[in-house]
Amino acid sequence: MILKNLSEIFGPSGNECEIRDFIVETIKDHVDSLKIDKMGNIIAFKKGKNKNSKKVLLGAHMDEVGFMIKSIEENGMLRFLPAGSIDKRVVIGKNVLIGKEKVKGVICYKPIHLQRKDYNNIPDFDSLVIDIGSTEKKDAEKYVSVGDYAVFDTKFEKKGNIIKGKSFDDRLGCAAIIEILKERYENDLFGAFFVQEEVGLRGSKAAVFNIPADYAIVLEGTSAADMPHSKDEPDYPKMGDGVVITISDRSFFVHKDLFNETVSCAKENKIKYQFKQPMVGGTDGGEIHKSKEGVKTIVFAVPSRYIHSPVSYADLRDYRSMVDLTKKLLNKLK
Amino acid sequence: MKNLVKDLTSIIGPSSYEEPVVDYIEKSLKGKKNLEIKKDALGNLIVRKKGNGKKIMVAAHMDEIGFIVKHIDKNGFIRFAVVGGLFPHNIIENHVVFVNGVEGVIGYENKNFNWQNIPKTDEMFIDIGAKDKKDAEKKVNIGLLGAMKPTFVDLGKRISTKSLDDRIGCAILLQLALDDFQTDNDIYYVFTTQEEVGLRGAKTSAFSVSPDFAIAVDVTGTGDTPETHIMEVKLGEGPAIKVLDSGMVVRKPVIDFMVDVAKKNRIPYQLEILKGGTTDGMMIQTNKEGVLTGVVSVPTRYIHSQAEMCDMDDVENSVKLIKEILKMDLSKRGF
Numbered sequence: 001m002i003l004k005n006l007s008e009i010f011g012p013s014g015n016e017c018e019i020r021d022f023i024v025e026t027i028k029d030h031v032d033s034l035k036i037d038k039m040g041n042i043i044a045f046k047k048g049k050n051k052n053s054k055k056v057l058l059g060a061h062m063d064e065v066g067f068m069i070k071s072i073e074e075n076g077m078l079r080f081l082p083a084g085s086i087d088k089r090v091v092i093g094k095n096v097l098i099g100k101e102k103v104k105g106v107i108c109y110k111p112i113h114l115q116r117k118d119y120n121n122i123p124d125f126d127s128l129v130i131d132i133g134s135t136e137k138k139d140a141e142k143y144v145s146v147g148d149y150a151v152f153d154t155k156f157e158k159k160g161n162i163i164k165g166k167s168f169d170d171r172l173g174c175a176a177i178i179e180i181l182k183e184r185y186e187n188d189l190f191g192a193f194f195v196q197e198e199v200g201l202r203g204s205k206a207a208v209f210n211i212p213a214d215y216a217i218v219l220e221g222t223s224a225a226d227m228p229h230s231k232d233e234p235d236y237p238k239m240g241d242g243v244v245i246t247i248s249d250r251s252f253f254v255h256k257d258l259f260n261e262t263v264s265c266a267k268e269n270k271i272k273y274q275f276k277q278p279m280v281g282g283t284d285g286g287e288i289h290k291s292k293e294g295v296k297t298i299v300f301a302v303p304s305r306y307i308h309s310p311v312s313y314a315d316l317r318d319y320r321s322m323v324d325l326t327k328k329l330l331n332k333l334k
Numbered sequence: 335m336k337n338l339v340k341d342l343t344s345i346i347g348p349s350s351y352e353e354p355v356v357d358y359i360e361k362s363l364k365g366k367k368n369l370e371i372k373k374d375a376l377g378n379l380i381v382r383k384k385g386n387g388k389k390i391m392v393a394a395h396m397d398e399i400g401f402i403v404k405h406i407d408k409n410g411f412i413r414f415a416v417v418g419g420l421f422p423h424n425i426i427e428n429h430v431v432f433v434n435g436v437e438g439v440i441g442y443e444n445k446n447f448n449w450q451n452i453p454k455t456d457e458m459f460i461d462i463g464a465k466d467k468k469d470a471e472k473k474v475n476i477g478l479l480g481a482m483k484p485t486f487v488d489l490g491k492r493i494s495t496k497s498l499d500d501r502i503g504c505a506i507l508l509q510l511a512l513d514d515f516q517t518d519n520d521i522y523y524v525f526t527t528q529e530e531v532g533l534r535g536a537k538t539s540a541f542s543v544s545p546d547f548a549i550a551v552d553v554t555g556t557g558d559t560p561e562t563h564i565m566e567v568k569l570g571e572g573p574a575i576k577v578l579d580s581g582m583v584v585r586k587p588v589i590d591f592m593v594d595v596a597k598k599n600r601i602p603y604q605l606e607i608l609k610g611g612t613t614d615g616m617m618i619q620t621n622k623e624g625v626l627t628g629v630v631s632v633p634t635r636y637i638h639s640q641a642e643m644c645d646m647d648d649v650e651n652s653v654k655l656i657k658e659i660l661k662m663d664l665s666k667r668g669f
Contacts, residue, residue, distance in 0.1 A: 233413065234405040247477035248402060248417075253350035253528065255375065275476050278402040279415035294375030294538035 002026070004156040006175050007165035010097065012066025013083045013199045015149040016040055019062045023174060023193050030181045031191065041207040042193040046181060053187040054333055057213035057295070058180065058326065059204060059284055060173025060220065061197030064166065065308050066151040069098065069130070069144055076134030078105065078144060081125065084198030088122055090309040096130060099148035105132040152310040161316045168314050169307040170197065173219035176323050185330035197284055201251070204284035208291040215258065215296050215333055217326055218285040221314065222246075222276060222301035234277050237303040239313065242272025243321040246299040248279055251286020255296040262298055262325070265332055271325045272317075276301065300326060335509060335653075336646055339493065342501035342508075344484040348400025349417050349531045351433050351479045352377055355396040355504065359525055362508055369511060378539040379525040381511055387518035388664040391545035391625075392510070392656065393536055393614045394503025394552065395529030398496065399638055400481035401430070401460075403474050410464030412438070412474060416455050418530030423452045424639040425482070430460060432480035436473045438462035482640040491646055492569065498642040500529065502632050502649060503551035509653050510660070517661045526614055536614035540621035547588075547626050547669045549656060550615035553644070554579075554606050554631035563609065567633045570645040572602030573652040576629035581612025582619055588628040591667050592659060601655045606631050626669050630656055 011019030023042055028034055031044040042062075065084030072078055078098075092109045108131040110118060130150065134140035156165035177191045190211050194203035208216070226238035237244040245262060247254055266273045276299075289297035300322050304314040347355040356379050363369060363381065370382040379396070399418035406412055425440050432438070438460040442453040460480075464470035487494040507523045522543045527535035540548070554574050557565030567574050575592045576584050589605075596603040608631075619627040630652050635643040 232405075232407040232409075248350065251532075253531075277415075278404055278477055279417065290376065290534045290537045292538065293542040294378075296375050 001158065002178065003163060003171070003175050006171035007156040007167050010102065010151055011062055011064055012149045012151050013063040013196045016062045016195045020193070023062065023178065026178055027181050027191070037207055037210065039203050039206045040195045041203045043207060043211065044181060044191040046184060046189040046191065048186055048188040049184055050186040054214040055188045055190065055212055056330055056333060057190045057192060057208065057211050057216040057288065058177050059192040059194060059216060059218050059288065060177050061170045061194040061203065061284060062174060063195055063198055064151060064169070064171070065198050066149055067096065067130070069146055069148045069150065071146060072137050072140050072144070073129070074137050076136050076140040077129035077131055078140065080128070080130055080150065083149065084308070086308055088125060091128065092123070094310045095153035096150040097153045098130070098132065098144050098150040101143065103132055103143045104153065105130040105150065154310050163314050163316060164311060166310060166312065168302070168304040168312040169221035172221040172302045172304070172314060172319055176219045176319065176326065179323055180326055180330070183327070185327070187330055187333055189330060194284055201282070201284050201287040205287040205291070208288045208295070213295050216285070216288045217329065218283050218288065218297065218299040219322060219326065220283050220299060220301035221304045221307060222281065223307050224303035224305045225277065227305065237274045237276055239303050239305060239315045240317060241274045241303070242318055243325050244276045244301040244303050245273055246276045246285070246301070249276065249281050249283065250279060251282030252289055252297065252299065254298050255289070258296045258298050261332070262329060265328050266325055269324065269328055271328070272321050273325065335505065335649060336488070336493065338508065339502060339505045339649070340486050342505050343486060343495045343497050345501070346431050346433050346481045347396055347398055348433070348479045348481045349397040349528045352396040352527045356525070359504065359508055363511060366512065368514070374538055374542060376535045376538045377527040378535045380539060380543065381523040381525070383511065383521040383523070385518050385520040387520060388546040388669060389520045389522065389543065390660060390664070391522045391524055391540065391543045391548040391618065392507055392660070393524045393526050393539070393548065393550045393618060394507045395500045395526045395535065395614055396504055397527055397530050398481050398499070398501070399530050400479055403476055403478045406467050406470045406474065408467050410462070410466045410470035412460040412462065412470065413456070414460055417479065419638050420455070421638055422455050422458070426453070426458070428640055429483035430480050431483045432474060432478050434478065436462055437483065485640060487641070492643055493646065494641045494643040496640045496642065498634055498644050499553040499637055500551070502553060502634070502644060506551050506649065506652050506656065510657060513657065515657055515661065519660055519664070521660055529614055533614050533617040536617040540618040540625065544622065545625055547664055548615070548618045549659065550613045550618060550627065550629045551652065551656065552613040552629065552631055553634035553637055553642070554608050555637055556633045556635050559635060565607070567604050567606050569633050569635060569643070570647055571604050571633070573648055573655050574604045574606035574631040574633055576606045576608070576615070576631055579608040579612045580610055581616035582627070584628055585626060587667065588626050592628050592655070595658045595662065596655055599654065599658045601651050601658070603655065604633070
């Protein structure tokens with residue numbers, strides 16, 4: 001299952017080589033042309049069946065949240081920085097993989113026996129270290145070096161329609177584009193896989209400058225909110241309730257005509273959809289829609305619980321809804 | 335012109351929902367055959383008065399701060415997210431209007447209230463008088479936008495209402511577009527969108543217009559109320575020519591040019607140094623290779639509240655100043 005590969009492959013923001021190689025290898029026989037730009041984005045092109053077709057950009061980001069090793073202590077412990085936004089509270093005690101050789105490590109913190117209720121305080125990233133089982137700097141330096149990246153060490157699992165793993169934000173979007181690129185549509189299609197989304201929508205900003213898109217559809221993994229709540233507050237999007245359509249987030253408002261067309265297309269084809277909570281988060285759509293003279297943009301996502309943590313869940317039926325809706329639009333947009 | 339401002343400020347047009355403002359402007363410009371009008375993907379309204387001279391972009395934003403529906407609870411109360419700089423202390427127990435005309439009032443969770451702490455906006459809700467969720471859902475839905483209720487107060491020379499930021503700029507641009515003054519310059523009046531959420535409309539419109547010179551028209555704060563920040567700008571002392579704000583430094587040749595025009599035409603003016611905030615000017619100035627950009631600001635008190643106040647003399651003088659600038663041969667200044 002390609003989702004297993006996509007979820008497990010190493011690719012934190014700024015170090016997308018492995019995931020990029022995998023995607024290129026997977027799509028190269030299905031597209032008319034393919035290039036990698038100066039930022040490291042993949043831009044694939046597939047001509048439409050219709051001669052007077054519109055140009056649609058389909059984008060997802062390859063990078064995932066991770067860490068960078070910033071120094072090695074005398075005792076062999078590794079100091080690190082987060083790459084992308086990660087809740088400090090979810091990293092303690094988690095397994096990580098470091099660098100090209102995938103050296104195993106664990107993010108360590110004092111065991112409870114050695115604490116005086118330190119656990120009441122949330123530690124800063126500055127006070128945390130990654131332990132690779134070395135006891136001195138010299139030894140640690142054999143395995144890792146300053147500037148190496150690390151990601152969560154998580155195996156992909158599947159049970160019925162439910163998948164569990166890391167990096168569903170945004171490898172689910174990558175999987176969808178890979179699948180969509182296998183067919184030809186009425187409209188011209190640019191399939192783009194961006195770098196460095198998690199550190200500030202950087203890849204898409206450069207990529208879209210050279211893509212003459214009439215429309216853009218961004219495919220994402222977004223946070224599901226169907227977990228216990230202490231008061232009557234928003235609990236959507238929910239896993240299993242369909243593809244998530246963004247009305248607005250902190251980077252973007254949807255193009256109204258495109259939004260209306262999308263919703264009617266979903267209804268027509270009985271594709272399950274739901275909305276994202278307005279004004280939450282941001283995606284590559286933020287950079288794309290205000291590129292050059294402006295691009296009519298919409299963002300779809302698969303709702304996923306606990307994104308930006310070592311483990312997320314998602315429902316394959318929502319993924320299917322996202323792929324189906326996108327395919328329908330690729331033939332429909334005029 | 336007061337009526338024009340009253341009309342424009344009574345429109346509900348939060349960021350991304352500027353269409354009602356567009357409609358009003360288009361209706362006002364109907365029959366002006368010398369103007370070309372187009373819209374772009376972000377909804378900017380670009381009104382061109384064609385000429386053979388330099389390309390000048392004059393920009394004012396149509397959008398206002400507001401809010402968006404996030405959740406309707408079982409009792410029919412509405413939770414919302416803010417759109418732009420809608421500040422908690424300005425909105426408690428204010429009346430609000432949704433873009434579909436439904437009205438309401440902003441309430442807040444008060445079980446832990448104390449006078450020292452202003453509740454945050456996620457501790458507030460909008461009460462539309464619904465008896466439960468079902469009843470509320472007949473009137474509003476997730477994603478519906480709204481803004482503060484217009485309350486135009488006529489104080490003579492001075493007026494006070496919501497969204498002078500930046501309908502006052504729209505009024506100035508509209509007044510200029512309606513005026514058949516002579517100029518060789520190629521003028522683009524750009525009514526921009528989504529300024530309050532990050533100068534987004536200005537970005538795409540500046541890219542497509544690609545002007546030789548630009549003027550953003552917006553409001554600025556004042557230093558003339560009791561015990562306020564130190565700031566030279568006062569209400570009624572003339573349009574403010576921007577020197578600096580937190581997003582841009584206006585180039586010296588541009589400031590000098592605007593000051594010269596004001597002096598030559600005996601138009602009162604003030605120099606503006608604003609500590610917080612910025613305008614579309616910032617985005618236009620850094621477009622492509624960079625654009626020589628100035629800002630004409632209308633001094634305004636109580637910005638981002640339901641009771642923003644400005645002086646109509648400053649508004650009229652802003653029109654005069656910009657008109658004189660638009661008549662100038664910019665190549666003589668090396669622009």
